[in-house]
Amino acid sequence: MFNWNELNIIAIIVGGLLYMVYGGIYYSIRLGGDKHPEKKHNEVEGPIKYVFSVIVAFISSFIIAVFVQGTGSEGIGAGMLVGFMVGLVITLVYLKNRLFGLMTNQSFMIAVGDHLVIFTLLGALHGLML
Secondary structure (H helix, E strand, O other): OOOHHHOOHHHHHHHHHHHHHHHHHHHHHHHOOOOOOHHHHHOOOOOHHHHHHHHHHHHHHHHHHHHHHHHOOOOHHHHHHHHHHHHHHHHHHHHHHHHOOOOOHHHHHHHHHHHHHHHHHHHHHHHHOO
16 A cells, blocks of 8 residues: 655655756757747747746656655666656657657657656656655
């Protein structure tokens, strides 16, 4: 039986912060400059995208914490495996969308790289702190 009281709140908070820092670095490098004009006309204006990104970061950290604890994946390696599998599922969804023409190859590669790395890192963090 899963014990909700045993979730490591500190790990969830650190994971949310890790997600935000990683995302800021990753997207500033990947999308920096004007070499991606398609982002300009699709981009949502205003601060709501940042508020939503913060919420997603903490929800993602919470979900990975639940998966890591639920599978008993103690340690960095076991946690990384759980996180990588979550990133792989997200990659498959993006691949399906790419195959149906719902995103460009460039957008696909950016999204896949982001999710595979961050969920693997979150899994490692939660496995370490389990």
